[in-house]
Amino acid sequence: MILTVDVGNTRIKSAVFENDTLVEVMVFPHENFFGTIENILKKFQNITVLAVASVGKLDVEAFKSFSDRVKIHFITRENAFPFLNQYATPQTLGIDRMVLAAGAVLQFPGQNRLIIDAGTCVTYDFVDENDVYHGGAISPGTRLRYESMHNYTAKLPLLTLEDPGSLIGNSTGQSMHSGVINGLAFEIDGYIDALQSENENFIIILTGGDANFLAKRLKNTIFANSNFLLESLNNLYLYQNRK
Template sequence: MYNLIVDIGNTFIKYALMERGELRDECRAERFSGGALTAWLGGRRAVRAIVGSSRGDASAVAAALRGLGIPTLLFTPETAVPLGNDYLTPETLGRDRLAAAVGADALYPGRSVLIVDFGTAVTLDVVSGGRFRGGFISPGLRSRFRALHDYTAALPALGPCDETLPVGRSTREAMQQGVQQGLCYEIEGHVGRMRGEFDDLLVIFTGGDAEYFVKRIKNTIFADCDLVLTGLNRILEYHVHAEK
């Protein structure tokens, strides 16, 4: 028997099956389909589910899951979580950011953690003393490439690369190294400043584009691309135990 975790991001929907806190299987889709989800589940039984969204269409998905006979928790700004929150506008705090914070606190209790999530937007959030302290938001890696193409007349549409060069020797190289190294310097600046604010700070990289930066930024960094899923599962279990 499994917990079904549904994370609706800006680009994809992620489905995950969790058992005793461990990730057993996951997949992603561009849009929700009850039939496709049922086919993916196969004979596996989800006893409960949680739905969190970064783009506002979680209610319909939660209703569809309930229609499939799966008791479902809809993760909203009013949902209680096992983490204090210092954010001044909690109603505007992204569900993915808070879920990642819950996941980090569950995995590393008692530690101060800086979570760097490389998605459509790059978010950096601090968890310390069992509380969400706040963070930073800036354009993500692919958003930066897209902006260069969309808001100039001649620059091409590009994506990230694995290569690190001291200087770009063509327009392609200049764009790739400029965007990726620029984001590296931005992250390194935040990490350095937060290390001055919080003792024994642990830095976690997560999100779809984290792979491009783990080797570029070396400073006691852990990569955990399933941090949001872990946090959503922790929130679901928190409500299950609260009901007993």
Template sequence: MSEKLEVILVDVGNSSIKTTEVVNGEFINTKIWEDISQVENYYEGTALMISSVRNLPSSLLDNKNAKVLSHLTPMPITIDYTTPETLGPDRIAAAVGAIELFPNKDNLIIDVGTCMTIDFIDKSTVFRGGIISPGLKMRMKSMAHYTDKLPDISDEIQDMNSPALGKSTKECLFSGSFWGMIHEINGVIKTIEQDFTSLNTILTGGDAHFFESNLKAHIFAGSKIVQKGLYRIWKHQ
């Protein structure tokens, strides 16, 4: 079988831009970019399927080879959301990715990045809604920003431990941010499980590795959940 480049999946997040090539249904050559114009120039003339939480340049919006995901895009799920026009395309893509990876299940998607989102899509493929709250670094930065003396430790998190009780101000800031998120996530899981006992919990996002060992039963999906969702939506067109 000859190799056929089908589409470039483009995930434009708050912190990075990621592309993945789809060749004969296989995901290959994932790349990280600094600017969306680099992607547009590099893949000129190639089909693009884009999820973006940022504003995109008009050149890309007018590009006949580019499909930009929104709530109006035909997709294989139903969105039960009061303001669908405000629903992030990354959340839509992840929800579609969840039913692609784990069909016929009630899926709770925990995406830990710049912000943390927790979204629920049921086994009948209805997106039921979710929560948005600050991510790990955002919590740390906000405490430094809104006080005079608390330090910003957001660039030190790789070197920090996670004691339940900190023994220094930096440890206390880390513990408050980290364990606050852990208890928030586990609290949401417990609440949803009251109505959906066979809940499938999926962890993804750039900071997910910090939380893997401290959450209730979950599946670590890395970034492939958004990729899977974008590809499924592209095929649905």
């Protein structure tokens, strides 16, 4: 069994896999790291590998306390990836984006792929049908959009994610919800439309914490999977350690 761990900016997501089968998913704050991982290893005593991708502030050394019980596999830029990286600044490309691109290549061979990760930031990553990674875009996610309106104005409240109900907000709160949710949906649809006009044989993968919330608001046909990064971690580990 493999335990995959995605250390994000605001929380940690982990999943237990038996071969290609996802057994259980856990989401928890950084401060609960040691206790949660300890409980997972006690519950699933057949776990032999802990595969980690981290963009958060959790120190790599934190994982080494479990190295006497499981193999720790850190995903780094020096690992083998199933795509040709044509990013102009590969040393700045986030490990999470590389894992998502790898997962798309391994799960959807021979297609043009756009991977959209709707989390703290929204990232767009394009890998063509020849498994060449070209790059993409980064924009603020829903939480950052709400926080920026509150932090950089005098009177706008701090809101949390909520269905705006309609395109036209009839109050300040509903107008803010419409701006955040509908604005982001229009952005995502516009990005997809622009890429699809230039590429055929296309699949769009939507993942991240806000994936399911946003999926039903998009006009484009997408493959929505909030656990795609965790699944990609599992597939990438198997790819990097194939015999």
